[in-house]
Amino acid sequence: xxxxxxxxxxxxxxxxxxxxxxxxxxxxxxxxxxxxxxxxxxxxxxxxxxxxxxxxxxxxxxxxxxxxxxxxxxxxxxxxxxxxxxxxxxxxxxxxxxxxxxxxxxxxxxxxxxxxxxxxxxxxxxxxxxxxxxxxxxxxxxxxxxxxxxxxxxxxxxxxxxxxxxxxxxxxxxxxxxxxxxxxxxxxxxxxxxxxxxxxxxxxxxxxxxxxxxxxxxxxxxxxxxxxxxxxxxxxxxxxxxxxxxxxxxxxxxxxxxxxxxxxxxxxxxxxxxxxxxxxxxxxxxxxxxxxxxxxxxxxxxxxxxxxxxxxxxxxxxxxxxxxxxxxxxxxxxxxxxxxxxxxxxxxxxxxxxxxxxxxxxxxxxxxxxxxxxxxxxxxxxxxxxxxxxxxxxxxxxxxxxxxxxxxxxx
Amino acid sequence: xxxxxxxxxxxxxxxxxxxxxxxxxxxxxxxxxxxxxxxxxxxxxxxxxxxxxxxxxxxxxxxxxxxxxxxxxxxxxxxxxxxxxxxxxxxxxxxxxxxxxxxxxxxxxxxxxxxxxxxxxxxxxxxxxxxxxxxxxxxxxxxxxxxxxxxxxxxxxxxxxxxxxxxxxxxxxxxxxxxxxxxxxxxxxxxxxxxxxxxxxxxxxxxxxxxxxxxxxxxxxxxxxxxxxxxxxxxxxxxxxxxxxxxxxxxxxxxxxxxxxxxxxxxxxxxxxxxxxxxxxxxxxxxxxxxxxxxxxxxxxxxxxxxxxxxxxxxxxxxxxxxxxxxxxxxxxxxxxxxxxxxxxxxxxxxxxxxxxxxxxxxxxxxxxxxxxxxxxxxxxxxxxxxxxxxxxxxxxxxxxxxxxxxxxxxxxxxxxxxxxxxxxxxxxxxxxxxxxxxxxxxxxxxxxxxxxxxxxxxxxxxxxxxxxxxxxxxxxxxxxxxxxxxxxxxxxxxxxxxxxxxxxxxxxxxxxxxxxxxxxxxxxxxxx
Numbered sequence: 001x002x003x004x005x006x007x008x009x010x011x012x013x014x015x016x017x018x019x020x021x022x023x024x025x026x027x028x029x030x031x032x033x034x035x036x037x038x039x040x041x042x043x044x045x046x047x048x049x050x051x052x053x054x055x056x057x058x059x060x061x062x063x064x065x066x067x068x069x070x071x072x073x074x075x076x077x078x079x080x081x082x083x084x085x086x087x088x089x090x091x092x093x094x095x096x097x098x099x100x101x102x103x104x105x106x107x108x109x110x111x112x113x114x115x116x117x118x119x120x121x122x123x124x125x126x127x128x129x130x131x132x133x134x135x136x137x138x139x140x141x142x143x144x145x146x147x148x149x150x151x152x153x154x155x156x157x158x159x160x161x162x163x164x165x166x167x168x169x170x171x172x173x174x175x176x177x178x179x180x181x182x183x184x185x186x187x188x189x190x191x192x193x194x195x196x197x198x199x200x201x202x203x204x205x206x207x208x209x210x211x212x213x214x215x216x217x218x219x220x221x222x223x224x225x226x227x228x229x230x231x232x233x234x235x236x237x238x239x240x241x242x243x244x245x246x247x248x249x250x251x252x253x254x255x256x257x258x259x260x261x262x263x264x265x266x267x268x269x270x271x272x273x274x275x276x277x278x279x280x281x282x283x284x285x286x287x288x289x290x291x292x293x294x295x296x297x298x299x300x301x302x303x304x305x306x307x308x309x310x311x312x313x314x315x316x317x318x319x320x321x322x323x324x325x326x327x328x329x330x331x332x333x334x335x336x337x338x339x340x341x342x343x344x345x346x347x348x349x350x351x352x353x354x355x356x357x358x359x360x361x362x363x364x365x366x367x368x369x370x371x372x373x374x375x376x377x378x379x380x381x382x383x384x385x386x387x388x389x390x391x392x393x394x395x396x397x398x399x400x401x402x403x404x405x406x407x408x409x410x411x
Numbered sequence: 412x413x414x415x416x417x418x419x420x421x422x423x424x425x426x427x428x429x430x431x432x433x434x435x436x437x438x439x440x441x442x443x444x445x446x447x448x449x450x451x452x453x454x455x456x457x458x459x460x461x462x463x464x465x466x467x468x469x470x471x472x473x474x475x476x477x478x479x480x481x482x483x484x485x486x487x488x489x490x491x492x493x494x495x496x497x498x499x500x501x502x503x504x505x506x507x508x509x510x511x512x513x514x515x516x517x518x519x520x521x522x523x524x525x526x527x528x529x530x531x532x533x534x535x536x537x538x539x540x541x542x543x544x545x546x547x548x549x550x551x552x553x554x555x556x557x558x559x560x561x562x563x564x565x566x567x568x569x570x571x572x573x574x575x576x577x578x579x580x581x582x583x584x585x586x587x588x589x590x591x592x593x594x595x596x597x598x599x600x601x602x603x604x605x606x607x608x609x610x611x612x613x614x615x616x617x618x619x620x621x622x623x624x625x626x627x628x629x630x631x632x633x634x635x636x637x638x639x640x641x642x643x644x645x646x647x648x649x650x651x652x653x654x655x656x657x658x659x660x661x662x663x664x665x666x667x668x669x670x671x672x673x674x675x676x677x678x679x680x681x682x683x684x685x686x687x688x689x690x691x692x693x694x695x696x697x698x699x700x701x702x703x704x705x706x707x708x709x710x711x712x713x714x715x716x717x718x719x720x721x722x723x724x725x726x727x728x729x730x731x732x733x734x735x736x737x738x739x740x741x742x743x744x745x746x747x748x749x750x751x752x753x754x755x756x757x758x759x760x761x762x763x764x765x766x767x768x769x770x771x772x773x774x775x776x777x778x779x780x781x782x783x784x785x786x787x788x789x790x791x792x793x794x795x796x797x798x799x800x801x802x803x804x805x806x807x808x809x810x811x812x813x814x815x816x817x818x819x820x821x822x823x824x825x826x827x828x829x830x831x832x833x834x835x836x837x838x839x840x841x842x843x844x845x846x847x848x849x850x851x852x853x854x855x856x857x858x859x860x861x862x863x864x865x866x867x868x869x870x871x872x873x874x875x876x877x878x879x880x881x882x883x884x885x886x887x888x889x890x891x892x893x894x895x896x897x898x899x900x901x902x903x904x905x906x907x908x909x910x911x912x913x914x915x916x917x918x919x920x921x922x923x924x925x926x927x928x929x930x931x932x933x934x935x936x937x938x939x940x
Contacts, residue, residue: 015868023870025781026755027774031767072771120760121767149760179764 027072030115033092034068034178036126036163037140040098059100061136066096066164067109067117068178075175091175094167102143119149123182125156125201126219128163132232132241138208145205152202155185157219158232158241166221177226181219184228196231196250197259211236212359213352213377215253218244235352237378243350245342252342255302255335256355256390258284264309265338267330269323272313276331278306279397286360290368296386298357302335304392308399314406317399324396332392339390351384353377445542447562449519451483454557458485461546473501476508478515480522481559490552492571499533500554500567519560526556527565535568547625574599580682580704582849587724592682597627597701603684604631604699608691612636618649620663620700624656627701628663631687636694638927644891645696645709660700660707667698667709669889674857676716676850677890680705685720694928710891712925714898714910717741719847722913730913738911740845743838744855745881748785749862749874751835755781757870773829782867784828788836789859791818796840897925 044064074091095113099105110116125144127137144150159166167177174180185198196217207214215231231250232241245253254260258281265276282304289297308317308327315323346352358376362369377383443461448454455470462468469491472483484500507530508515516522527536535553539545545564549555552570577599580592593600601615612634620628628649632642648667657663664678665671681687682704687697690708698707717737722730755774759767777784795814799807815837822828839859846852858881865873888895898906903924908914922928 015864018868020868023756023780023867025774026759026762026767027771027777029759029771031759031764031771033764070768070771072768073775075768075772118759121764123764151760 024116024118028115029118030113031070031072031121032067032117032119033070033121033176034124034126034167034181035122035144036066036068036128036159036167037102037131038064038066038128038163039130039134040064044096044098057100060139061134062098062100063102063105063131063140064096064098064164065102065105065109066094066167067106068092068094068167068176069113069115069117070121070176092177094164096164102140103147106143119147120151122151122154123178124185125154126159126163126166127156127216128159129161129232129241131163132158132216132234135238135240137234137239137241141201141204141208144201150201152200152205154201155182155198156201156204156216157181157185157199157228158216160218160220160244166219166226169221169226170224172224181226181228184226185217195228196254207234207236208239211373213354215245215354216241233346233350233352233354235377242352245345248338249342249345252338252340253346253355255282255339255392256284256300256342258282258302260304265331265334267327267334269313269315269327269330273310274308274313274315274327274330275310276306276327276394276396277309278304280305286357288361288364290361290365293368293372293382294385296382297389298386299389299391300339302339302390302392303395304331304335305395305397306331307397311399311405314404314408315399316404316408318403324399328394328396331394331396335392335394336390339392343388343390347384347386347388351377351381353383357383357386447540447542447545447564449560449562451481451557451559455483455485457542458546458549471501473505475504475522476515480515480517480519482522483557484554485549485557486554486569487549487552490550490572491554491569495533495567495569495571496554500531500556500569503530503532519558520563523558523561523563523565526558531556531565531567533567533569537566539564539566551625551627570598577603583681583683583686583847585719585721585724588720589683589685591684593684593699593704593706595702595704597629597699600684600699600704600706601629601631604688604691604697607684607688608633613691616646620649620652620654620657622653622655624658626657628657629699630696631691631699632696633691633694636692636922636928636930637696638694638929641694641710641891641926642696645698649698657700659703660698660705663698663700664707667707669891673884673888674854675713675885675888675895676848676854677711677888677895678707678709679711679716679848680707680850682706683720689720689723692933693922694926710889710893712890712893712897713885713895716848716851717846723916727913727915731911734911734913737845737847740842741851741855743842744846744852745858746862746874746878747839747842748789748835748859749866749877750871751832752781752785752863753866753870753874756867761871770829770831773831776826777829778827780867781832782863784832785835785863786860788822788828788832789839789863792836792840793856893925898923901925 040062041064069092071089071091071093074089095109097105097108097112099108106117127140131137131140141156144154145152157166166181169177169180171177171180174183185195187195196215199216204214204216213236214234216234217228218230218232220227220229229247229250231245231253233243233245234240235242251260251263254263260278260282262277262279265278266273267276268274282302284303285301287299287301311317315327317324343355346354353376358369358373361376362373372380372382375382444457448457451472455472459468459470467488468485469488470483470485472481474481482504484496486496504526516525523538527538539548540563545555545566548566552572554567554569556565556567558565574596575594577591577594579590583592591603593603605613610633614630614632614634616630618628618630619625630642630645630649645667649663652663652666654662654666660680664676664680668677670677678698687706687708691697695708695710698709700706717734719733719737722733725733754762755770759771762770774781779787791814795810798810798814802810819833823830823833843852843855846855862874862877865877867873869876882896886894886896886900894901897903898910905921906923906925909919909923917934920934921931922933924931
């Protein structure tokens with residue numbers, strides 16, 4: 001029996017010796033909600049205490065990493081318990097450091113905060129235009145993808161101007177800038193049109209691994225608010241940022257990709273404006289004529305169903321089918337115009353395919369893709385040589401809750 | 412029975428191979444004569460000597476009619492109904508015989524027969540001839556009638572002691588369902604069951620338990636439904652009972668249960684006759700002990716303990732909803748505090764961001780880690796529960812408010828515990844009250860501690876380990892040979908209609924397969940599967 005007891009006490013010891021090794025109470029974690037990566041400027045310093053030895057490995061660049069940490073004590077007004085540290089102040093603080101690698105910088109930062117950074121709640125990662133254009137995007141992303149604390153749902157954005165300024169905005173209705181930015185990207189009402197779909201870090205990883213060109217949403221800070229709109233276009237070979245696409249061009253892109261979910265489209269009827277919004281996804285079909293490699297033809301057929309959201313022009317929709325059809329055609333023309341504008345810019349100026357034609361070809365014409373794939377939007381650039389046509393069809397499902405707001409003018 | 416773990420082997424109860432303990436005579440041990448004398452006077456003196464002339468012993472000698480024939484009655488005051496004795500025994504013997512004009516037999520033997528056949532108007536009369544049995548009957552409330560000149564004794568059923576009326580069972584209250592509950596009176600309890608089941612095959616088998624107390628234990632089942640082996644096994648176990656007294660059916664339960672090391676109950680106590688009756692029709696057996704309102708039902712499974720009669724009394728949508736709710740509640744009752752500790756101390760990344768921040772904010776300034784906080788609060792809760800039972804009713808209310816609200820609020824504002832913890836503890840308490848079986852609820856209250864320690868040591872990993880350990884134990888446990896986890900494992904899918912789901916009653920056409928009943932159909936039509 002003593003032997004048995006001995007065995008069981010060993011078993012119990014396992015609990016006390018093996019347990020608790022990674023226990024950190026929730027209030028002792030420094031929740032990182034946002035991160036920003038810039039190139040360091042004059043005056044930004046890293047770890048000055050370190051003497052640089054001559055043979056110390058150095059990276060190609062030094063980066064300025066800014067983390068946004070939560071101050072939970074100031075988060076909720078209601079629960080003021082005990083000695084809530086820093087209550088009343090900002091619910092966050094931003095802290096920056098310079099280093100050769102992201103990980104090194106992160107650990108340097110940990111030396112300066114009382115609660116070690118904890119990444120699973122990170123919402124957004126902002127990279128400055130400068131860094132994006134330098135072609136070091138994959139280098140930076142590695143840490144945010146590789147580290148076990150990272151989640152693949154982090155949204156990535158490219159900032160026009162300094163990235164850390166974006167984290168410094170003071171939103172009016174939210175406590176945390178990062179959460180505010182996160183909510184803006186989720187905003188259904190606007191996300192449809194000029195706001196591109198948020199890009200998650202996991203998806204970005206996918207894109208970095210292929211040679212496909214891709215886009216990342218753009219963010220701009222303006223004092224108390226941020227503006228998310230437009231996208232940065234990256235060329236797929238070196239993953240380098242090339243150019244911006246503006247608001248309307250993003251909408252055109254969404255039409256071409258078939259991802260448009262809403263957003264106002266204004267058309268002229270008579271001498272006044274009528275506004276239309278797509279409801280649900282639009283339908284997109286591509287028809288390709290690939291007989292000539294040098295001059296491929298693609299026809300985009302777009303079908304959109306939606307409603308009239310505003311009609312400054314007084315139209316008797318219910319009794320005037322001709323006008324109804326007119327509105328539909330005008331909207332179709334407008335969609336076509338926007339799409340073609342985007343095509344022009346992508347095809348002729350940037351010569352980069354972010355519409356997804358490369359995927360379409362690879363999936364539907366794999367034989368052809370083998371021969372043109374390498375030179376699709378590089379080198380020979382068959383993409384820029386192709387002809388892209390857009391056909392749009394619009395169905396107005398209902399004219400809204402009233403037919404007219406003022407009587408029809410008698411002619 | 413195989414047991415691999417030496418610790419359990421070590422603690423295992425020695426196999427019960429005791430000889431059958433049955434009515435042993437105690438009188439001769441004290442040196443009193445146990446025969447019945449022909450003389451009434453001598454008999455009474457003997458009885459008085461054996462019982463040491465207690466104050467509640469009533470003896471009365473009288474003559475029959477107008478003759479000199481002597482007889483005597485012996486009974487225990489308080490256990491008998493005095494009007495029965497007056498009206499049906501003494502009046503009939505003295506007045507009735509004098510007025511009947513019949514000739515009164517001279518010999519004691521004849522007189523006794525005359526009493527038994529014509530004079531006594533009581534319903535329950537039996538003839539005995541050993542003092543041992545006579546004493547037994549007298550001590551359980553019968554009246555003994557001695558007649559001069561014979562060694563036969565008439566025992567007249569005159570039980571009638573003060574007993575509590577039939578009340579609504581307080582531990583198993585229902586919104587809808589019969590309001591009557593068992594009482595301390597065994598006869599009332601058997602009557603309850605008879606009233607529900609008028610089947611001639613309903614059986615009541617009497618056993619006497621307790622070396623000293625000699626309490627009646629009734630085994631009840633429906634012959635033709637129940638599996639005969641089950642009855643045999645229950646009887647075998649009952650015969651091993653060797654106690655000097657069984658004040659409550661809990662003693663019987665602990666003696667009969669399959670594993671005394673398990674925290675889970677393998678017999679289910681209940682105060683509700685309808686619950687016992689439902690169990691009987693499923694092929695189970697019931698045990699009723701005199702002197703307690705708690706009957707026992709066996710065998711039971713884990714699923715049975717999460718069922719309430721109301722599941723069947725309400726329509727099946729409601730029943731199913733309540734079942735789901737209860738399984739969820741049972742899960743919370745065991746795992747919620749552990750889950751909180753694991754998430755807060757190890758995996759804050761798994762909590763939604765905003766909730767994580769507000770928990771962090773709430774815990775700001777709390778000096779203890781989540782484990783200590785949880786342990787303190789759960790223990791306080793257990794104390795309150797325990798105190799709540801102990802306290803007199805009018806104060807009980809107050810302590811609920813003082814304990815729950817004031818102490819909770821004070822602890823939060825003093826920064827000793829976080830408000831979230833109070834919510835967690837309250838939720839756990841509510842969940843454990845949603846478990847219909849009190850004995851299972853207590854089990855859960857113990858398991859909570861285990862889960863909290865595991866969560867504190869190993870986080871979610873530990874919690875999952877704990878969950879697996881509980882499951883391993885449940886599939887190993889048996890209740891009278893029926894695996895405790897049936898019909899989950901071993902799986903009897905036909906029984907799943909009445910498990911988490913409560914199918915419409917027309918669809919539950921067969922008795923549970925796991926009970927291996929003799930007569931498995933419970934309705935002629937409808938039961939399609």
